[in-house]
Each structure stands twice: as C-alpha cells, then as structure tokens.
Amino acid sequence: MNNNINVAIIGGGPAGLAAACTLYEQGICDVHIFEREHVLGGVLFQCIHNGFGIHHFKEELTGPEYAERYIQKVNKTDTFVHTDTAVIDLYRENEALTLVLLGSKEGLQVFTARAVILAMGCRERNRGNINIPGSRPAGIMTAGFAQRMVNLEGYLPGKEIIILGSGDIGLIMARRLSLEGVNVQGVVEIQPFPGGLTRNIVQCLNDFHIPLYLSHTISNIFGKQRIDSVEITAIDNQLEPDTKNRFTLPCDTLLLSVGLVPENELSVKAGVILDEATRGPVVDANCMTTVPGIFACGNVLHVHDIVDYVSEEAARAARTAAQFVNKSLTDKDGIRMLAGNLVRYMLPTKVYTGKPTIVSLRPITPVEDIVLYAKRNGEIVYKKKYQKILPSSMIQFELPALSGIEPVEVFFAGEET
Amino acid sequence: MKHFDVIIIGAGVTGAAIARQLSRYSIKTAIIEKETDVSFGTSKANSGIIHAGFHSPPGMLKTELCIKGNRSFDILKEELGFSFERRGELVVAFNDEELQILKNLYAQGIKNRVHYLELIGTARLREMEPNLSEDIIGALYAPTAGIVEPYEYCFSLIENARQNGVAMFVNEKVAVIAKQLFGNFVIETDSGLKVSARFIVNAAGLHADEIASLAGITSFAITPRKGEEYLLDRRVGNLVTRIIFPVPTKDSKGMLVIPTVEGTVMVGPTAENINEKDNFSTTREGLRCVFENAKKMIPGIRLHDVITSFSGLRPVATGDDFIIGTTSVQGFINAAGIQSPGLTASPAIAQHVEDILVKEGLSLKVKSSWNPKRTPFIKLRHSIATRDYAGYIKNTAGNPGYNKLVCRCENITEAEVTEAVSRGHTTLDGIKFATRAGMGRCQGSFCTYRVLKLLEQQTGIPIEKITKKGGGSEIIKFPMGKGAPHE
Amino acid sequence: MTDTIICTVCPLGCSLIVEHKNKTIQSISGNRCKRGIAYGEQEILDPKRVVTTTVKIDGGIIPMLSVKTSAPVERGKMTEIVRSASQMRLHAPVEIGTVIEKNICSSGADLIATRNVAKISDSAC
C-alpha cells in the first residue's frame, strides 16, 4: 500500500465527515478519514436527544440521525475510511506531514500526507481540573461518560444523582435519567446564569421539577467507597464561598458537566500553536493553523454548541485545504483581528484582503440590548444589534471583504449616537 | 490449615520488599493484605522520591536505612524493570538564615555519608533549573536522589516475589493472632481464612500498632500524618528536571515540586497530624498552601494545570523513628512506623528484617530456581516518546491487543490492560496504577468503559460488580433492565 | 392561576407571565414578539415533547438502539413511553427510520429507530 496520501482527516465526527464531503465536491482524491472508534459519527451517537440540524437541514433531528445523514453522504464518495484506527503521533519531517496510526487490523503504520485536517473533537473537564476538595470515592463521573453508559451501553450510574455544572450535557442527562426513574436531586452551577441553552433549562429541568442552584458550588465530597453526599455552598459576587450558606445533599452519584476542552495533544506534537482562550489551534481565515498544511475545524478548534456550525466550519476548512493541495492558496499579509470589550474569544486571528470571512466569537457574560461592532481606524466595518447575548450561544457573522493591513477590533458596546 | 515459615502482614512497599527478599530462599513465605490489591495503602499515595539521605540526623535507623536503600535502586531497576531516574534534588534558600540551614544540612549529609553533595550558587542553579524563582540565592544539590512511580515499584516487587513462589492473599484482613503451644502463630482473617506460621512480620503500615496489639504488644502507637499532593498536566512537565525542596521544617521536608518519571509534575505534600486512619480527603486549605509554596519556588506553576489530587497518611510511630526488630513475643517481628523515607529505605528494611530472622534462627538457603528478573510491560507510550515505531512493530508482532488503544491520553493498549489483569489486578484503580489507563488528563472519562469491558471479559465479573478499589466502590450501579429504578 | 414560563422559541428566552383559568388563557405578557403568545398558549394548554430513548438490541454492534417518537407527544406521556421502551427487546440489524411500535402508548406517534445497528458479524472486525 502506498503510504503517501493526499489529505488526512483525523477524526470521523461531524467535522471530519463534512470535511470529507467538501473535499470530494472540490474534486480532491486520495482523502482518508482516521477514526479511532468502531463507527463514524463522533459524539453524536450518544446524543440521542433531538435538536440537531435545525439550521442546516431545516428540520429537527436527533444526534444519531444527523450523523447517519453525513455517513450516507461520505459513503457515496471515494473517501478511504479507516475506523478502529487511532492517530497516535503527528509531526513534520522534511516538510512532509507524518501520521502514525494504530489500527486494530493493520497494526502500527506510518503515513505521510500533503494536508491534514484536525477534527478530533474535545474532551470533558473533570474533578481535578476544578479542584473539588473531599474524599475520593467511586460514583463521580463526567456527564459525557454517563451519557455513553446509558445511551450506548445500557447501564445506569446510580439512583440518586447530583449534577455539577449546568452545561448542556448535564441538563440533557438530568432529563434522560429522570425519565429512566432516577432521582435527580439538583443541578449546581457556580455562575449566576445557566451554562446551557434556555430550551434545555425548560425541557430538561423545569419539566421534571429539578432544582437549579445558581451561584452555588460543591465544596466537599463525602463517602469512603462510594460517594454518599456532597456539601453545597453559595457563592458571593466575588466567586468566594459564603460559608454561612451551605447544606448537604445525599447522593450515590455525582455527574460533572463542567465544560469541554478541545483535544489537541496531537496538534501540539505537530508544533501547532494553541490559543489561550479557546484551547484550540490559532487559525487564520482559511482555518489553517500555524503549521502550513494543517487545518482545524469543529470542537478541536473551539467548543461549539450547535453541530450545524461544526459542519459549516469543516466545509470551509476543507475548501481551503483543497486549495492548499492544488497550490492555489496564495494568501499573504493578513489583517489582524483583535478581540475587544466583552469578547471572551474570537477566531480567526487573521483575515485576508479582498475576501469576506465568517467570524465566530463568544461573549464573556450575558448582556441585554447591546451592539456588536467591528471597527477599523475608527470606522465601523460591521455592526449588529443584539437583544441578548449569552456565553452559551456562539455568535457568528460575516465580516465584509477589506483591503489594507490595519487591524480590525471586534467588541460589544452600547449603541453609538 | 496452610503453614508457612514466614507470614508478612501488609503488602505495601515494606511488606513487598521483604517478600521479594525472602523469595530467593527455600522457605515458605506468604503475604496477607486486607485490600483488593497491593500497594493500596500509603505506598500508592506518596511523593515517589528516592531520597539522598541528608534530611535526618545520623544515628537514627531511618537515616541509615535510607542511605542504604537509595544505593540499591540501580540494581533493582535493572532486575525488575520499573522506571527509576536519578534526577537529583535541590534544597533552595531564599535568605541568609536559610542558607545557614543549608550549610547545616550539608554537614549532616556528609556525616551520613551521602555522596556527591554540593552547595551551589545562583549561576549554576539558573543553568540547571531555569524556571526557578529569581529570589533564590543558593541551593544544596544532591545528585543521588531519584524518582519512581511508587506503585509500579511495589507491584514489580510483588510480581517477582510471587513468580518465585511467595503466596499472596488479598481481601483478607488479619483479625486474630494466636500462638499455639509448640510456638507457631495462627492468623485468622475477618473472612475466616486461617494460616499458621513460625514468624510474623508486621508491615501493616498505619495499622501496625493494631496488628502488634493483636499479638499482645502495646509498646507503640501509630499516628497518621496527612499529606496532600496535586498532580499537574504533562504540558508543564518540563518546568523542572530535578526535585525542588524548600528548607525543611521540624515536621516535614516541606512542600516540594517533583518531576515524575511519567513526565508530569507533582506539588506537595502538606503535613498535618490527624486522628482518623481513613481520612484521605483533600482540602481547600491544603490546595492553597501547596500552591503558595510551590509558586514561591517556581513562579510558572498554575492552578489550572491540576489534573488530579490525592492524599496519603504517613504512619508515624511513637519516637518518630522506624520500629524494626524483635518484640516481647518470640517470632513476632515489627517493620512498623515506616514513615518517610520508607519508600527509599524499603530495600534496606528488607535486608535488615532478613538479618533479624536469621538471628532468630530461621535458616535461609538460596533456591537454585530463584529468578531475580521480572518481565516489564511493553509500553506503546515509550515507543511514541522515542519515535521507535519499527521496534514497537517488532516487539508486539503476533499480539493484536497491542494495536488497540484503550486510554488515549496515556496511549495504553488493550494488551497492557490484559497483561495487568493477568498479573492480578482486578479493580479499576488496580488497572490504573498498573498501566496508567485513566491517569492522564481526561482522568478516565474516555477509557473507563473500555477498561470495564476488558475486565468483564477477562475476569468474568459483570460490569456492575467491578469496583474502583474493592467492596462497595462499584463504578456503575446497574444494567438497565436489572434493578433499575423503573422495574 | 398565574404561571411564569420561559419561551424557548428563540435564544432570547423571554419570561412569559401567563394568566389562565379552567384551561383558558386570560393573558400573556413578557413576550418580546408574537411567537411568544403562541408558545405560551401551547405550553399551558397542551405541552408536547418529542421523546427520545433507547431500546435493547441483541446481536448488534452495540447493545442499545436509539429511538424517538415520530412526532411530539403529550408531555404527560413521556415517562410511560420510556418505560414501555425499556421493556422491549429487538434483534439486529435495524435500519434508521424503522417503526419499532406504532402509536406507542396511544400517543398518536410511532416509536422509530434513529440509527442503523448492523449485525455484529456483518461489520468486519
């Protein structure tokens, strides 16, 4: 077998699948997807709830249905699909991008590719990352692990559950477990506002009368072998615990839904520079990382709440990757993009002259009646009014084509008069 | 009832080193452990440092055995194939007063016969450890200090001991010790197991006082001294090359910054005398304290790099030294109060106990069949680190389990897990300590299910019965359709 | 009676104050647009949800098949439907879209498969 391939896509979730479809449409051949799981689809097969595809397919699908549509599409292309194959190393050797694969059938193999698309998704933050004091019993797990156990393997983690973090996965699991007869005691959130979508607050918590403790955190964990209770403490405005305001709740399981982190061990091995705020690669308007020929899209780039945007971003990355292998990607001298007031993160960090660009960002905190501006030399190049912005909802807009090299600042502010 | 020449109570590093030491002789030896796996006590929750030996004064047993123990590690590594690196330790001083303490430590070290000790100035220090604080004005350097993964060391001792015929009982808590008329001991466990022995070696760590009192010996008590430790992500693994100590206090060697052989960094431990022998909690204060101290020495250390934390209890005996020797009950030998540097001293403790047994009349003859070598695991992560892929393909040919990834953060394969099960590890923590599956930055959210499934396939224990660390610590409560709340 | 509910039609999430009596709406306020009125009426008078759950499946590449109701069903029927699905047992292969049970729990909607589950031997491994 020839181990010198054209394009390697690492990860067969929605990002990898959409990238493969676009590369095919662009006439690129010898494209390979490497997926370490037994099936394609990424995290979608465990997200059995609905709410996917409203934007892209204009209908409400479940996660598995969304995945199946893209898998069908990829099956109609000539993409080489390698499942049960993990990419364990990625590096540049004499200009060639080298991938080391561990496949359950083929064993260890070394490939080189002209371009690589990173689509590895993300992983969940865990107890250590947020430093909850207390004992170290069984029964503490991430919400995504529980979701996998329930929806794919058919096991219930416990009978009495507390969820830390009001991210969407935790909320979805609150409903899923309640419907299975598990007693969900409450969801504890350190911020004064929920981390997940409003719709999930209504349909996953309110429908089941599950209390949501905003501005609270878990300050201690009890139990020797299996967890038996947690201590919950109110948090004041400075995010300091208010020790007079605490209580304990019994439970046999604690689910952590405390955020996702892009999975970039491979990217770092390849020399890709990461962004402090997104924890994903720094990319330009072409979704190209700081290593020429390596592109990134989906949750490995930044954590998305809506899969439709993942697919779109992957299509954009694949289009420019196609230009790269065709040697028609000639952009030089980008325009720097600066994140300003109330912007937690923004990408890309660089756009190119004469081309409109999709910009993605998240605000730091919820605000009502505010305006998003993109400004350059004091001149407004883009402006949009928002009735409400939320950290849980990513914002995307199209920055018009610009010329020159002066940087653009993107920020939120009150209406200018 | 099975009879043994020697029964060792407790399978931490102390018991394990003694078991391996005795495994070379043609006597019958057994080791009894109350936990589901070995090394589940203090021996899995410590700093993993093979100390140089200048921290305690000459004349103490722990000083002598620390120095001797340290010198045994090169040959042990060679024979048993665990990871051990002589990285060296640096005690750093921030002011003249501390410099004076360093000088005293240096003098103490020289008296203890610690080799290659040096007092060094800032220029050399910066060159050795560029990430150290600018405020440090000098250091004591001990190049002979090293690091190990303590459980890996302990497991390898036990595996080799068992390979050479030592009998092993786990999940057996010693509850009664009686002495028969003709001098043998009868040991009974809480599950009803009865075994007899001519000699008992008490290596029960935190519970060594209770074991001694079962035999009627009440000459000492064990007080737990808790130490909290915090493990940082691999990403900051290159912050330090050597172990960095502050100047010591009366109760402890202070809070350190420790590189690990696995490329991560650990900070800790605290030192707090507590009352309960089963309080392994970590605290907000502990975390704050550890980080304040670590940051003072290495300003680049950040809280958000923590991936996990744990705490261990040092078994501190009355008198503050190791208690190793014969007792008022003939044939009952203590290896108790093995606080820090017990890990370092363990090979020397084992030799010391052997000498005592011989003096007490046990005759020891080396078996011709004795094999000091243990086969180490084939680790994918080592091939990745060196990019020696051709070697990996060659070494793993014929076993497809080496081509299946189980843990993505640490790159652990199915074959490694299978190997760990076959070496006696049947809990999630056992597999974790034996292979590192679940020890990386995602802390098992990806691989736990795979490990559970492999454990189910290989031990026949259904998933809902598999535990984290023994009875009552099941991971997943029930399969849907069996005992789920709906039914 | 007065109920405060959150509108989920768009990301603004207005707090709607709905006054109602004997299953008739008296007033709705707090909405920023007209869609909120329709949502408020529906939620108070006849709340509906799509139910998604799993069914055990033997001989497949995975032991659980994800399923959903083909249309939103009465909210009060959700638990009954999930319970009923947990009693079922299927055999692989199953194709996406297959009707597992017609008119499940007399909800008016069918329970349908939301993914393919191949037979274990079919998938080369």
Ligand SMILES: Cc1cc2nc3c(=O)[nH]c(=O)nc-3n(C[C@H](O)[C@H](O)[C@H](O)COP(=O)(O)OP(=O)(O)OC[C@H]3O[C@@H](n4cnc5c(N)ncnc54)[C@H](O)[C@@H]3O)c2cc1C
């Ligand atoms: C629990 C949950 C609920 C969600 N709910 C919704 C919702 O209701 N509506 C909505 O629109 N969106 C939702 N999302 C968001 C959406 O599903 C994700 O944003 C999307 O799946 C991300 O796609 P991805 O391809 O980037 O990553 P993933 O789906 O995670 O796919 C990454 C793939 O890469 C593979 N991989 C990683 N590393 C390697 C390697 N080294 N070698 C080989 N393969 C590798 C992984 O196995 C995986 O299959 C949800 C997400 C989660 C986690």
Ligand SMILES: Cc1cc2nc3c(=O)[nH]c(=O)nc-3n(C[C@H](O)[C@H](O)[C@H](O)COP(=O)(O)OP(=O)(O)OC[C@H]3O[C@@H](n4cnc5c(N)ncnc54)[C@H](O)[C@@H]3O)c2cc1C
């Ligand atoms: C935070 C911390 C950091 C440390 N750092 C270092 C270091 O860097 N370097 C160093 O050299 N030392 C260090 N130490 C000390 C070192 O860890 C100990 O000296 C050593 O692990 C003690 O080993 P042990 O076998 O005596 O005890 P343990 O490991 O506790 O083993 C005793 C065993 O006996 C078993 N047992 C108890 N009662 C019974 C019973 N009734 N029946 C059957 N079995 C029983 C227990 O379950 C346990 O497994 C540290 C200690 C701590 C707490």
Ligand code: SF4
């Ligand atoms: S009432 Fe209108 S504006 Fe308000 S949340 Fe509903 S749809 Fe959005």
